[in-house]
Amino acid sequence: MHEEVLDNGLRVLVQEMHTAPLASVWCWYRVGSKDETTGLTGISHWVEHMNFKGTTNIPRDKVKGIIEQFGGYWNGYTWIDQTTYTETATREALDRMLFIESERMASCLYDPVDCESERTVIIAELQGGENDPDTLLDQELMAAAFRAHPYRHPTIGWLSDLQSMTREDLYGHYRRFYVPNNATLVIVGDVDTSDAMKDVVRHFGGIAPGDVGRRAHTKEPAQLGERRVTVSREGTTGYVKLGYHAPAVGDADFFPMLALDAVLTGAKGVNVWASFRTPPPQRSARLYRALVNTGLASSVMGNLVPTAEPFLYTISITVTQGTALARVEEAARAELERVGAHGITEPELLKARKQLVARLVFENDSITNVGHQLGYFETVASWRLCGRLRERIEDVTAEQVAAAAAARLKASSLTVGWYEPLPIGTGEPVSGQGASAGPVSPMGVR
Amino acid sequence: MTTATQRGLAPVREVADNGAVLIAKESPTTPAVTLHASLRAGTIVDPPGGAGTAHFLSRVLDRGTATRDVDQIAEELDGRGASLTTAVNRHALSLVCTCLVEDLAPILALLADIIEHPAFPEHEVETRRREIVTLIRQDEDNPAVMAPERLMAVLYGEAHPYGMRPKGSVDTVQRIDRVALQRFHAERVRPATLSLVMVGDVAPARAIDMANAAFGSWHAAAHAPTVLAPVPPAAERRVHVIPMMNKAQADIAYGFVSILRSDPAYDAYWMMNNILGQYSLGGRLGDSIRERQGMAYYVFSALDANVIPGPLMIRAGVSPANVDRTVASIDEELAKLAEEGPTDAELVESKQYLIGSMPRNLETNLGIAAFLQTVEFFGLGLDYDLRVPERLQGVTRDEIHEAARRTLVPSRATIVVAGPYAGGVR
Numbered sequence: 001m002h003e004e005v006l007d008n009g010l011r012v013l014v015q016e017m018h019t020a021p022l023a024s025v026w027c028w029y030r031v032g033s034k035d036e037t038t039g040l041t042g043i044s045h046w047v048e049h050m051n052f053k054g055t056t057n058i059p060r061d062k063v064k065g066i067i068e069q070f071g072g073y074w075n076g077y078t079w080i081d082q083t084t085y086t087e088t089a090t091r092e093a094l095d096r097m098l099f100i101e102s103e104r105m106a107s108c109l110y111d112p113v114d115c116e117s118e119r120t121v122i123i124a125e126l127q128g129g130e131n132d133p134d135t136l137l138d139q140e141l142m143a144a145a146f147r148a149h150p151y152r153h154p155t156i157g158w159l160s161d162l163q164s165m166t167r168e169d170l171y172g173h174y175r176r177f178y179v180p181n182n183a184t185l186v187i188v189g190d191v192d193t194s195d196a197m198k199d200v201v202r203h204f205g206g207i208a209p210g211d212v213g214r215r216a217h218t219k220e221p222a223q224l225g226e227r228r229v230t231v232s233r234e235g236t237t238g239y240v241k242l243g244y245h246a247p248a249v250g251d252a253d254f255f256p257m258l259a260l261d262a263v264l265t266g267a268k269g270v271n272v273w274a275s276f277r278t279p280p281p282q283r284s285a286r287l288y289r290a291l292v293n294t295g296l297a298s299s300v301m302g303n304l305v306p307t308a309e310p311f312l313y314t315i316s317i318t319v320t321q322g323t324a325l326a327r328v329e330e331a332a333r334a335e336l337e338r339v340g341a342h343g344i345t346e347p348e349l350l351k352a353r354k355q356l357v358a359r360l361v362f363e364n365d366s367i368t369n370v371g372h373q374l375g376y377f378e379t380v381a382s383w384r385l386c387g388r389l390r391e392r393i394e395d396v397t398a399e400q401v402a403a404a405a406a407a408r409l410k411a412s413s414l415t416v417g418w419y420e421p422l423p424i425g426t427g428e429p430v431s432g433q434g435a436s437a438g439p440v441s442p443m444g445v446r
Numbered sequence: 447m448t449t450a451t452q453r454g455l456a457p458v459r460e461v462a463d464n465g466a467v468l469i470a471k472e473s474p475t476t477p478a479v480t481l482h483a484s485l486r487a488g489t490i491v492d493p494p495g496g497a498g499t500a501h502f503l504s505r506v507l508d509r510g511t512a513t514r515d516v517d518q519i520a521e522e523l524d525g526r527g528a529s530l531t532t533a534v535n536r537h538a539l540s541l542v543c544t545c546l547v548e549d550l551a552p553i554l555a556l557l558a559d560i561i562e563h564p565a566f567p568e569h570e571v572e573t574r575r576r577e578i579v580t581l582i583r584q585d586e587d588n589p590a591v592m593a594p595e596r597l598m599a600v601l602y603g604e605a606h607p608y609g610m611r612p613k614g615s616v617d618t619v620q621r622i623d624r625v626a627l628q629r630f631h632a633e634r635v636r637p638a639t640l641s642l643v644m645v646g647d648v649a650p651a652r653a654i655d656m657a658n659a660a661f662g663s664w665h666a667a668a669h670a671p672t673v674l675a676p677v678p679p680a681a682e683r684r685v686h687v688i689p690m691m692n693k694a695q696a697d698i699a700y701g702f703v704s705i706l707r708s709d710p711a712y713d714a715y716w717m718m719n720n721i722l723g724q725y726s727l728g729g730r731l732g733d734s735i736r737e738r739q740g741m742a743y744y745v746f747s748a749l750d751a752n753v754i755p756g757p758l759m760i761r762a763g764v765s766p767a768n769v770d771r772t773v774a775s776i777d778e779e780l781a782k783l784a785e786e787g788p789t790d791a792e793l794v795e796s797k798q799y800l801i802g803s804m805p806r807n808l809e810t811n812l813g814i815a816a817f818l819q820t821v822e823f824f825g826l827g828l829d830y831d832l833r834v835p836e837r838l839q840g841v842t843r844d845e846i847h848e849a850a851r852r853t854l855v856p857s858r859a860t861i862v863v864a865g866p867y868a869g870g871v872r
Contacts, residue, residue: 072806
């Protein structure tokens, strides 16, 4: 691994991997929905969309095809801590990819007509998310679990903010955060490090650093008791979601919690770009046995993600037809209380470790995924953590897991969400309140 | 240096004594192996009145065998960090599993046991039935499922295997019992219907030896191949609306019956579809409906040329206020491509993209395994990856124009709108 910081503050990571004649570039910015204020929620994600719409040296009508002609793929996403852009293409396209990212950093156009046209695209994205009951419930849960910390805002934003934001708001946000000293550039693949660094300096060396200004330092105040939210909407299916305040990636109990989640719902790994596309090994997991094998639920999924600040550990349950939501909640909480009181067994710990280590192997199967992990961890903590993940997982003890379960899975740390389906034809039409809770991407469903 | 692209995948293929096809490809990127088992037991062979049987089988197949109960299977998989995904589509029941290379032999043995000797415990059948009913009810509340499912029913007819709902209905699923699942398994899951692809950090000869050891003792006569009736393209325009007033966004599915995978015009259709609704951000449709008019977050087209002429389907998710304008824009783009054909620039760009993207699509074990299953299913030949560039290079502008003229006829389109829309799009 080659690490270098340019004079303008741009951190560059280059990892050679000669497994396929491909190169992957990721450019990461420390800006996400946690950097947004009321009135401007969703701005980071909208800015991301605008950064695919032409630059000083890439005219609007030349965007289409600029990477596709190299057989390449490009995309990006925005989430709570980060905004990122990626291209993967044949290695011959490396210079082109770096050119695109340098233009994106410094020279995007923000044509007023394009800003307006994209407003309705993003509102369509929001409405598509609202069609999904799980997304609606997730958004309600986050807004209830966080009172003060900006993690409470959905990344796609609140509808009225999307309707009222201006081109100047967007451009101001772009100019503030898209500076080299707020970015990490990652290059992985069939490249030569010294050649790649020369290209990086040529494309990025002349971009001036900037001042991103003061960031909010709001800490979520301690929760004083259990919280509950209910979404009552027309629908066919009930959902229950439990959210507990979780450790940040840098906290001592993050890895014990990761093992705990593996015991409860099967290991997911730590790659939000790749891991969630493969279902976890969960047939023998505690909550799967308690809820799915008993016929109370048709699915259960735990979600603990590495984040810069303490986020939420969520357990999402789809309730089977004819089962009362209260019964499902009760069964889930009984399991969580049991693990909080008695911890996990040594065989469970060994299984969790094996699952997590296997996921590390599986989620590094492409240069795109390797590049994602380096940049992701550098943005929320440090890229060096990538190389220590296995060690951190193998160091987890059953005592640490028990302590984490006892400390974290308390009713006073819990927000419970119910999606209560009303018979079709009896409720209110969905009015367009909100959002999608996970990472949002500009490319849509392909 | 000779790259993988120049050499091609060059997988090793062997037909076992019992008729099973075993395919192996070495790929040392990670110390892992992806197993992709495909059985010709998809939803098209659901028995009469038993819509949803193949899907039901996929949910219960791995929940107990003659010698392993459901907990033992769960422990064997979870203890190795391996997740087994069972899925069904119209033609195939598939079992996909990625494991560490050290676990390959026991995972293969487990896979063989699951495929050959499922026990269908009564309790598991009932538990999975509740899951399936919940899945069907979720689908019924999802415009993005309802629109394309209805489109298939209208294009092919509700009684045609392509037109039936893949999971069946709550009614049909209630009627599928343990005996029906056993019968379906005995008839449809046989060695000659299996193709097993293994991709990962293991020498092909060794992988095939291990697969032979796992599946070699399985014997059953081959089942007569299923013949599907082709359906002619529609003669007129048809529009169906599924009102779902509790939703925020409407889903549009707009399609045609297209061509056979074996049609000589397939490569031209592939490129036509790329230009129409794939290239960059959704091809011409994306340019118009998303980029210029700002109406949709997603719009694209998908071509499924198959063993009978399969669907070419356009999908978009839009605000209910924009349904009419979106359908009119789709009409306009199709008519234009059919009338004028692609531009020379589009021809070049699409070729560059489709050829250039092959190394990327074949980078991961799973990507390679899925590709090799397609090659096997359609009998495309083990060197197909090497022949694709030449085939695409040979496609002319006129051939793409002819493909568009043949299929993209708005006056013969079938259109389904599902969502909070009660309007009268025509």
